Amino acid sequence: MSKPIIDREAWQTFLGISEGGDYEFLQEVLDSYFEEAPKLIQDIQLAVLQGDAKKLQHAAHTLKSTSTVLGAVTLTELCNELEELGKAGATGIPLDRGEAVAQEYAKAKAALEQVIQ
Amino acid sequence: MILASEQSLPLVLVVDDDSTMRILLRRAMEKQGYRVAEASNGQECLEIYTRLRPDIVLLDAMMPIMDGFECCLQLQKLPEANRTPVLIITGLEDKASVDRAFEVGAADYVTKPIHWPVLCHRVRRLINQLRLYQQLEAANLELQRLAGSDGLTHLANRRYFDKYLYREWQRMSREQGPISLILCDVDHxxxxxxxxxxxxxDKCLQQVAEAISRAAKRSTDLVARYGGEEFVVVLPNTPSRGAVRVAEEIQMHVKNLALPHLASPISQVVTLSLGIATQSPASEVSESALIKAADEALYQAKHEGRDRYCLHAATCLDEPH
Known part of the structure; x- marks a missing residue:
């Protein structure tokens, strides 16, 4: 647990886009993220289950993009790993990778909710 | 609704299947003072593009169904798409993806994770480029207009007339229709x-120019200043009878101007002499024959006492055979 879940520097950059704390905007972004992420995680888990490399690549890529912006570093790294696997056309990915994404997301969500309080 | 005052602000079309990314891009662009429209997939992008004519498109490379590359390619095929820059946002920085982006016509690209200041700089540069292109195009059009127009009367000039007559001569040759010419000369x-x-x-020439223009009304009719006080009217698809009607109308409009010309030996007001010629262009004859015939008819009109029109007898053409 030495690594932070939310990278401060990335979060600061993000605050830069929001002009340093436009609360409504932050809430809008997080609401959207919290709504989209579970769908993408479901896609990732399904793709792992079905061995659909293309679908895995796309879903992991999309989740990675927004997670990066929000500074969710550990989740970003995990998504990156899955995206690369998908890109390489890998099949037979251990099913627990899908579960790991869900767990990392839960942690990131909790951390983000705390940061915005 | 877009307010009138906002119309001139650049419009950015953001295309991304991920709504969070769209919110972020929208905010980043709005902060730069741009207006933003959004599309969530390639098909929607094409529709909104056609409807709103944005100044720039930010296009996510990785979208389901129609990916950004394919969408960019489709955009280039739209008739409206001549200059609008497309900036592709790609998560893939490998050479193949970058090559692909430029192949499909993207003006530039940025990679994910987005480096916001870089994105903003590139968007601003592309919009500035577009503005420059647009200004250049407008300046070119204005130059073209100036090159073909007469400074005093704002009619077409001799140069433009030559080109126009040549073009219409060719067209009538293909369509096998008659073309008439009226040469007008201000008397004395x-x-x-x-x-x-x-x-x-000068004022007199301007008013006469307007009067002639009022008589040659069809979109393919052309009134030009031929020389000092000489004007010429090109009437494609017009037999002699039609040309005579136009000549009579010109005479009427000029008479109605009632411009005093007290020293004129023939009238108290400004009048015109007109020479009319009609031909059906044939490939072995050039348009200069038509000008020559109209000139001969004009000479005859002057010879017979001015303030009248003459029809060149040899070229008189009424019913197509």
């Missing part, structure tokens, strides 16, 4: 200038 214009001065002479 030298005396007019001597009597009223050159400024009044």
């Amino acid at each position: 214009f030298k005396i007019y200038n001597d009597t009223y001065g050159h400024q009044a002479g």
Whole structure:
């Protein structure tokens, strides 16, 4: 647990886009993220289950993009790993990778909710 | 609703299947002072693009169904798409993806994770480029217009007339239709200038030019200033009878101007002499034959006492055979 879940520097950059704390905007972004992420995680888990490399690549890529912006570093790294696997056309990915994404997301969500309080 | 005052702000079309990314891009662009429209997939992008004509498109490379590359390719095929830059946002920085982006016509690209200041700089640069292109195009059009127009009367000039007659001669040759020409000369214009001065002479030419223009109304009719006080009217698809009607109308409009010309030996007001010629262009004859015939008819009109029109007998053409 030495690594932070939310990278401060990335979060600061993000605050830069929001002009340093436009609360409504932050809430809008997080609401959207919290709504989209579970769908993408479901896609990732399904793709792992079905061995659909293309679908895995796309879903992991999309989740990675927004997670990066929000500074969710550990989740970003995990998504990156899955995206690369998908890109390489890998099949037979251990099913627990899908579960790991869900767990990392839960942690990131909790951390983000705390940061915005 | 877009307010009138906002119309001139650049419009950015953001295309991304991920709504969070769209919110972020929208905010980043709005902060730069741009207006933003959004599309969530390639098909929607094409529709909104056609409807709103954005100044720039930010296109996510990785989208389901129609990916950004394919969408960019489709955009280039739209008739409206000549200059609008497309900036592709790609998560893939490998050479193949970058090559692909430029192949499909993207103006530039940025990679994910987005480096916001870089994105903003590139968008601003592309919009500035577009503005420059647009200004250049407008300036070119204005130059073209100036090159073909007469400074005094704002009619087409001799140069434009030559090109236009050549083009319509070719067209009538293909369509096998008649083309008529009316050469008009202001009667005793030298005396007019001597009597009223050159400024009044210029004013007279401007008013005569307007009167002639009122008589040649069809979109393919052309009125040009042929020389000093000579005007010419090109009437494609017009037999002699139609050309005579136009000539009579010109005479009427000029008479109605009632411009005093007290020193004129033939009338109290400004009048015209007109020469009319009609031909059905054939490949072995050039359009200069038509000008020559109209000129001969004009000479005859002057010879017979001016303030009248003459029809070149040899070229008189009424019913197509």
